[in-house]
Amino acid sequence: MRVRRDIEGLTVGDRDAAESGPWHPILDAYARGVEVMKAVDAAGPPTPQSWMWAANTHGIDQFTPRRAAWAQCTHASLFFLPWHRAYLAWFEQHIRDASGDDDWALPYWDYSAPGSTRRLPVEFAVERRTVDGVLVDNPLFSPARSTQAIPAASADIVEALAQPSYVLEREAGFGGTLPDQSFGTVEDRPHNYVHMAIGGVMRSPSTAGRDPVFWLHHANIDRLWEVWLSLEGSVRLTDAPDTPPELQSAWDSAAFWFGDEQRPETYAMAAVEDLASDRMDYGYESIVLADVLADAVADRRAEIIAATGGGFGVDEASKWQPVAATFDLASGEEREIPFEGGALGLDEAPPTRLLLELAGATAHDPHSAYDVEIRSTPDAAPHVVRGFSTFGLAGTPDEEVRNYLVDASSVLPDLLDEGWAGGALTVRLLPAEAWATGDGGEGGGDAADARAISVAQVTVYVQAP
Numbered sequence: 001m002r003v004r005r006d007i008e009g010l011t012v013g014d015r016d017a018a019e020s021g022p023w024h025p026i027l028d029a030y031a032r033g034v035e036v037m038k039a040v041d042a043a044g045p046p047t048p049q050s051w052m053w054a055a056n057t058h059g060i061d062q063f064t065p066r067r068a069a070w071a072q073c074t075h076a077s078l079f080f081l082p083w084h085r086a087y088l089a090w091f092e093q094h095i096r097d098a099s100g101d102d103d104w105a106l107p108y109w110d111y112s113a114p115g116s117t118r119r120l121p122v123e124f125a126v127e128r129r130t131v132d133g134v135l136v137d138n139p140l141f142s143p144a145r146s147t148q149a150i151p152a153a154s155a156d157i158v159e160a161l162a163q164p165s166y167v168l169e170r171e172a173g174f175g176g177t178l179p180d181q182s183f184g185t186v187e188d189r190p191h192n193y194v195h196m197a198i199g200g201v202m203r204s205p206s207t208a209g210r211d212p213v214f215w216l217h218h219a220n221i222d223r224l225w226e227v228w229l230s231l232e233g234s235v236r237l238t239d240a241p242d243t244p245p246e247l248q249s250a251w252d253s254a255a256f257w258f259g260d261e262q263r264p265e266t267y268a269m270a271a272v273e274d275l276a277s278d279r280m281d282y283g284y285e286s287i288v289l290a291d292v293l294a295d296a297v298a299d300r301r302a303e304i305i306a307a308t309g310g311g312f313g314v315d316e317a318s319k320w321q322p323v324a325a326t327f328d329l330a331s332g333e334e335r336e337i338p339f340e341g342g343a344l345g346l347d348e349a350p351p352t353r354l355l356l357e358l359a360g361a362t363a364h365d366p367h368s369a370y371d372v373e374i375r376s377t378p379d380a381a382p383h384v385v386r387g388f389s390t391f392g393l394a395g396t397p398d399e400e401v402r403n404y405l406v407d408a409s410s411v412l413p414d415l416l417d418e419g420w421a422g423g424a425l426t427v428r429l430l431p432a433e434a435w436a437t438g439d440g441g442e443g444g445g446d447a448a449d450a451r452a453i454s455v456a457q458v459t460v461y462v463q464a465p
Contacts, residue, residue: 001281003284003285004108004282004285005285006286007027011123013121019129029104030095031123037050038050053069053070055207059209061204069259072256075187076182078184081175082269086272106216107216110223114293123138124145124212142210145213148197150197155194162301163301164233164305166236171320172407181403183404194217198211226284230287231297233301267279320463321462325460329429329455330429331453331454332430335427352463352464353462355462356427356458358455362393362400363454364453369389369431370432370453371431372408372430374426376419377426385410387429387432401456429455
């Protein structure tokens with residue numbers, strides 16, 4: 001079985017050394033494989049063995065003609081994790097073929113590890129490298145990436161790993177939601193946030209596969225799936241009590257295909273879920289969390305289980321009740337959401353959790369991430385909860401929309417202390433603090449700056465004991 005290794009143990013760690021000296025054989029083979037695949041593109045239209053074919057399989061921009069094998073990426077879907085796992089395995093074989101290294105396996109970039117600089121490994125940051133004593137272009141370099149470290153909050157994995165269930169109804173499970181149209185916790189963060197922090201072509205699904213670091217990022221997301229599975233109490237979609245038969249059947253029968261449309265490489269779900277299968281045949285150098293992360297995940301998981309009444313299955317978890325809605329919310333704009341009937345009767349059964357569903361989001365040149373400001377009355381103090389990354393909105397077609405779930409339960413006690421009786425909430429979308437201050441590599445700017453993002457409908461949900 002091949003082993004995917006942490007790039008922290010492979011990088012030379014110094015720009016001068018990366019430009020002038022030898023690289024670890026794994027990164028050298030990767031660079032040689034990418035170079036060969038790019039050379040196929042230089043000789044003519046993309047073929048199943050070329051770099052652009054691999055990138056286009058994930059997504060295409062508006063200038064690229066569509067074909068059946070391209071633009072397959074599954075985002076905001078229950079199949080986000082297994083599709084990308086099969087995609088990486090297919091790509092991995094192409095690098096082995098192109099580099100001539102049959103034992104090669106993708107390294108992963110563990111930007112969430114305690115002590116990590118969260119900076120791009122130098123082998124991806126230098127424009128040129130030395131091969132056989134000659135300075136040549138570095139095929140792993142991609143222009144327009146951010147030179148800043150990934151913000152710590154963007155690389156955080158505690159919330160994702162703490163989620164006990166792969167899928168839940170209405171709210172995000174580790175791998176997705178029901179209905180199947182919103183991001184799972186691991187896809188939301190770190191996946192989406194890291195894409196936007198790296199910048200360049202990584203900011204859009206339509207172009208992300210063109211960056212060689214894309215594959216290391218997704219190898220780490222795939223590793224986090226294995227980390228989550230290793231944690232006590234994690235419940236797979238197919239193991240959850242009362243999973244609807246049609247959902248289980250759709251999962252078990254799923255298959256993913258890549259390459260030549262006439263002779264595709266196909267990956268069945270059973271093989272994809274089993275890393276020891278012939279189709280996968282790899283493992284990770286480590287899926288063990290550092291103690292500080294393991295403790296944080298365990299504590300947060302206990303909080304989630306307590307808040308949800310211990311429900312793990314799709315039908316076991318507490319149900320969300322829609323209680324208010326409004327339309328057409330734009331960033332920086334303030335909207336009051338009046339509750340149906342005027343009040344919830346909070347004295348009788350105050351809610352224990354609060355959720356905002358932001359449906360039909362569209363954007364043009366948005367900020368990299370937005371937070372949600374909530375107030376119990378228009379003149380009350382603001383309470384800010386983490387919102388969403390715009391990966392999947394930035395650079396995608398105008399008709400493409402996204403839906404986001406924002407858990408606002410953390411500010412519910414403050415709202416109740418202020419005397420909120422369920423009559424209305426005032427909400428506003430704002431550029432997330434890390435990005436608005438320039439910490440995310442985007443530059444500064446007024447936090448109230450609205451850059452062409454709007455939400456078609458905001459719905460408020462509550463859970464009672």
